[in-house]
Amino acid sequence: MSLKSRLFTFYLLWLLIVLIGPLTVLRNTSLDLLFSNSVVFINTLQRFSGTMAFSLIFIQIILGKEMNKMVQLIGAKAYWIHVLQGLTIYSLILIHPTMYILFNYSLTKNLFDSLLLIMPTFRDQAEIYLVFGKSAFLIFSLTVGAAYFRTKPFLRKYWDKIHLLNYFVFYFVFYHARVGSDLGSQPFDTFYWIAFVIITYIVIKRFAYKVTALFQDKNIEKQSGIIKS
Helix, strand or coil: CCHHHHHHHHHHHHHHHHHHHHHHHHHCCCHHHHCCCHHHHHHHHHHHHHHHHHHHHHHHHHHHHCHHHHHHHHCCHHHHHHHHHHHHHHHHHHHHHHHHHHHHHHHHCCHHHHHHHHCCCCCCHHHHHHHHHHHHHHHHHHHHHHHHCCCCHHHHHHHHHHHCCHHHHHHHHHHHHHHCCCCCCCCHHHHHHHHHHHHHHHHHHHHHHHHHHHHHHHHHHHHHHHHHC
8 A cells, every 4th residue: 555545544534533523513413503503603612622632632642652653654744743633632622611611601691700610629520520621631731831842851851751641631531521412422422432442452551561561670680689699
């Protein structure tokens, strides 16, 4: 398969995954109300941004972990896709709460109370799910900042370790999504659980390997100590 064909296949698969959320949202939204009711329109944009961010975070983690293989598969564009996608995710994560605030303001006409929604509260289960989303935003801000300033002396050494926090971002967004009205609807619900299984498999495989390697190194050190004595 030529490079052009591989790129086309990648972009097609990427597009299909990204569109899963918006297609689900549209299935659950009245098109008549979408363009005639500003509250419904704002809420739809909020749901679009949330579901798309979840899909892109899933792709971003896989792309980052398999970067060497992806470079071999689709060339140096893999790196630039990873960078551009990270900025897109951050934009969506910014848009999502902004639409949430606008949605509440459209209902209450109270700007102060609407802005207070950015503060974490634990009054009920729904509020806890919202806290997961707010935490994901803070962590992703840290990982994006670390990647952007990775040429700085301190971050040059540790930025890739800070980048591992994106796994927490995924799981926090995963739990945050439970507050949404589109979870449980197809095709997003099926993708939601498939993504969870795949990322969990990657996490277990990645960190189990590191733990195993750590124990092997310690055993080698002990054996070396015995031989030397």
